[in-house]
Amino acid sequence: MKGKKSVISRLNKLLVGELVAADQYFVHSRMYQEWGLQKLYERIDHERMDELEHADLLIRRILFLEGTPDISKRPGPNIGKDVPSMLKNDLDYELAVIAELKEVIAHCEGPKRTMTAAASCSTILEETEQDHTLWLEQQLGLIARMGLQNYIQSAAGDIAQGAS
Structure with missing residues (x-):
């Protein structure tokens, strides 16, 4: 099915975002693991896998629309130096992705509807991005309190969790 160039372009932008987020979470999760912060490691590593699933969904949608996945304009991740900056960088990235998702959904639901692409983006938005954003906000709130x-x-x- 031949897709609209504007939709494919927006999906490619989202794809880049998901892959950069996965890279950032990969580095952050390994830093948490190295520091013995097992719970943070497990949560952020899980988020990394979610981002890769989102990337897979977007690649499949782009290919279905007879587009070519394009990750050539991929910025580097924003790696934190300590727990608060890592959580803040992750939150900032998630908020940017949410804004992009909402823009793509609005575009796809516009006069020249592309509802399947909108549904794919809505799934990413509702199931994970908003959940992860809430979790990150909670973690930063816990640090403050x-x-x-x-x-x-x-x-x-548990200290024994990290020992293998």
């Missing part, structure tokens, strides 16, 4: 050291202690999980 309980202090960084207490938060880090709670994020470490």
Whole structure:
């Protein structure tokens, strides 16, 4: 099915965003793991896998529309140096992706409807992006309320978990 160039272009922009997010989460998750923050490692690694699933969904949609996935204009991830900056960078990225998703959905639901692409983007928006954004906001709120050291202690999980 031949798709509209404007839709394919927007889907490619989302694809780049999902892959950059996956890269950022990959690095952050491994940093958490190295620091012994098992709970953060597990959550962010799970988010990384979700981002790759989103990328897969977008690639399949682009190919279905007879487009070519284009990740040539891929910026680098924004890697934090400590737990608060890592969570903040992840939140900032998620908020940017949410804005892009909403723009693509609005475009696809416009006069020249492309409802399947809109549905794919809505799925990403509703199921994961907003959930992850809420979780990141909660984590930053916990740091503000309980202090960084207490938060880090709670994020470490069971000490035996990290030993293998």
